[in-house]
Amino acid sequence: MTLVELTLYFMLLSLISVGGMPSVLPELQRYVVDVKGWITPEEFMQIFAVGQAAPGPNILIASLVGWKVAGLAGALLALFAMCGPSAVLAWWVADLWERFRDSPWRKAIQRAIAPIVVGLILSGGFILATPGAPDWRLWLIAAATAAGMLLSKVNPLWFLAGGGILGATLL
Amino acid sequence: MSTDVAPPTSLRELFLGFLSIGARSFGGVMPWAHRVMVEERRWITEADFAETIGLCQFLPGPNIGNASIVFGKRWFGLSGALVAFLGLFGLPFIWVLALFALYADFAATNETLRAVVTGVGAAGAGLFIGTAVKLGRVIARKPAALALIAACFLAAGIGRISLFIVLPVSLGVALVCARRGWL
Numbered sequence: 001m002t003l004v005e006l007t008l009y010f011m012l013l014s015l016i017s018v019g020g021m022p023s024v025l026p027e028l029q030r031y032v033v034d035v036k037g038w039i040t041p042e043e044f045m046q047i048f049a050v051g052q053a054a055p056g057p058n059i060l061i062a063s064l065v066g067w068k069v070a071g072l073a074g075a076l077l078a079l080f081a082m083c084g085p086s087a088v089l090a091w092w093v094a095d096l097w098e099r100f101r102d103s104p105w106r107k108a109i110q111r112a113i114a115p116i117v118v119g120l121i122l123s124g125g126f127i128l129a130t131p132g133a134p135d136w137r138l139w140l141i142a143a144a145t146a147a148g149m150l151l152s153k154v155n156p157l158w159f160l161a162g163g164g165i166l167g168a169t170l171l
Numbered sequence: 172m173s174t175d176v177a178p179p180t181s182l183r184e185l186f187l188g189f190l191s192i193g194a195r196s197f198g199g200v201m202p203w204a205h206r207v208m209v210e211e212r213r214w215i216t217e218a219d220f221a222e223t224i225g226l227c228q229f230l231p232g233p234n235i236g237n238a239s240i241v242f243g244k245r246w247f248g249l250s251g252a253l254v255a256f257l258g259l260f261g262l263p264f265i266w267v268l269a270l271f272a273l274y275a276d277f278a279a280t281n282e283t284l285r286a287v288v289t290g291v292g293a294a295g296a297g298l299f300i301g302t303a304v305k306l307g308r309v310i311a312r313k314p315a316a317l318a319l320i321a322a323c324f325l326a327a328g329i330g331r332i333s334l335f336i337v338l339p340v341s342l343g344v345a346l347v348c349a350r351r352g353w354l
Contacts, residue, residue, distance in 0.1 A: 016338050017231040022299050026327045027334035034331065046278070046285075049292030050271045055197040056263020059233035063264060064271050075268055079260065086232025087240045091252065094241045097226050104350075111354040112345035113229050115316040116338070118307040119323025125299030126328045128292060138293040145297025150305060156298055157198035160291050167290015168283055 002038070003070045003077065010062060010081035017086060018113055021058045023120035026127050028065065038069045041131040048128055053160050059083065137170045176213045178246045182254050185246065188212050189239055189258030196263065200235045208242075215242070235259065315353035319345055 009031060017024045025048070032038045039047070047068065051061035059082055066078025100106045129142040144166075145159045179185040188207055196203045201224070208214045215223075227237035236256065243255030278285050310316045323341055326332045348354050 012335070015231055016334055017233075018229065018338065020228075020233045022302065024334060025299075026331070030331050030333060042289075045292040046274070046288050047271070049288045049295055050274055051267060052295035052298070053291055054263065054267040054270045055195065056193055056267060057196070057200050057233045057235050057260070059236060060260075060263055060267045064267060067268060067271065072268075075264075079264060083232060083236050083256070083260075086230060086237065087252070087256065090227065090230050090232060090237040090240045091244055093230060094226065094244065108346060108349040110229055111349040112342060114306070114310050115319035115354065116323050116341045116345055117228075118303050118310070119320040119341075120327055120334070120337075121299050121306070122303040122320070122324045123328030125296045125303060126324070128296035128299065131292075138289070138296075141290055141293035142297035142300060145294040146301035146304065149298055149301035155198040159298060160198075160294050163290040163292075163294020163297070164287040165290070167286045167288070167293065171286035171289055 003074060006066060006069055006074060007077045007081045010066075010078050011085050014082050014085040015089070017082070019117035019120055021061055022124045023117050025061075025124035026120065028062070029127055032065055032069070039065065043068065045128055045131040049160075053157075141166050141170070176216050178214050179212070182247055182250060184212075185243065185251060186254045186258040188214070189255045190261060192235075193259045194262045204235055204238065310354070313354055315348045319348070319354075 013024055013027065016027075029041075029044055033041055033044050044065075047064040048061055051058055051064050054060070060079065062078045062082040063075040066074035066076070068074075070077075097106065125142065125146075129138050131138075141163050145163060148159055148162075149156065179188060192200065192203050192207045204224075205220060209217055209220050223238055223241055224234060227234035227241065230237050236259065239255035239259045240252045243251035243253070245251070247254070274284070274288065278288065307320055311320065319341060323337060326337045326341075327334060345354065
């Protein structure tokens with residue numbers, strides 16, 4: 001039953017995942033950790049860490065959640081449930097979007113979504129850096145990474161490596 | 172530049188192109204998508220790439236996943252969309268599971284490894300915060316945009332209110348603001 005529940009949840013989440021994985025992370029964490037208790041906050045952060053460090057779209061974090069909750073079937077279903085409904089939408093909307101290139105509504109939608117996505121990504125970052133009680137060491141790593149990313153143009157993988165080293169020294 | 176681009180001529184070529192995007196996408200998929208589609212294989216122009224990615228960012232779903240659907244459909248219809256999507260996700264799916272399985276095996280007994288991965292997670296969180304600041308800088312000159320960013324953060328990040336409530340409400344408010352020229 002967990003598998004059905006997980007699949008249906010991801011299909012719904014897919015439809016509101018404006019901004020991709022970063023903006024749905026707070027909701028995903030809320031559901032699988034707080035509401036369902038399938039995963040602990042620390043496990044969630046580690047799933048996220050592995051998902052970020054591995055090559056590929058970070059939507060695969062959903063697959064890791066599925067894997068943790070229901071094994072390989074969970075991982076596959078999570079991927080297709082998380083991408084399916086939004087893919088169907090993309091299929092239909094791509095042509096419409098082109099046709100309404102100059103419509104004021106298209107511009108209004110673009111302007112409306114931008115600040116929401118920013119607020120949600122910020123939430124995702126905050127929640128991931130605070131898996132339990134606030135810990136200054138995790139916040140320090142997060143703040144240093146954010147600053148480094150804003151001030152330089154190196155591949156983000158180097159920051160993840162730096163975070164790993166800081167983690168080994170500080171934690 | 173725009174004259175010498177040509178779309179893939181076969182499903183096989185489409186699949187291999189997206190496979191090579193997924194396979195190499197350490198540290199983020201988008202730069203590799205650009206490299207493969209615009210620079211190496213010359214399927215599309217720079218402007219076309221930017222336009223399509225722009226659209227995909229405003230749709231729900233992973234934006235590179237959506238892009239695979241949109242381009243696949245444009246060139247080969249339904250089979251193109253499926254082939255591009257599977258090409259993109261095939262290898263990363265296997266790798267992320269393998270990496271996690273490997274990690275789970277070692278982490279149970281290894282304190283240091285757990286600390287390293289937690290540090291990586293915190294750095295990943297920092298990348299999100301950096302991304303939010305980068306995107307936010309562009310729009311935050313308008314007070315309404317700043318207020319919306321803050322409201323979404325307070326609701327979803329601090330208040331832990333469900334996104335199924337936060338998104339429809341904030342989108343409604345934001346659309347009104349946008350129509351009035353406040354955003």
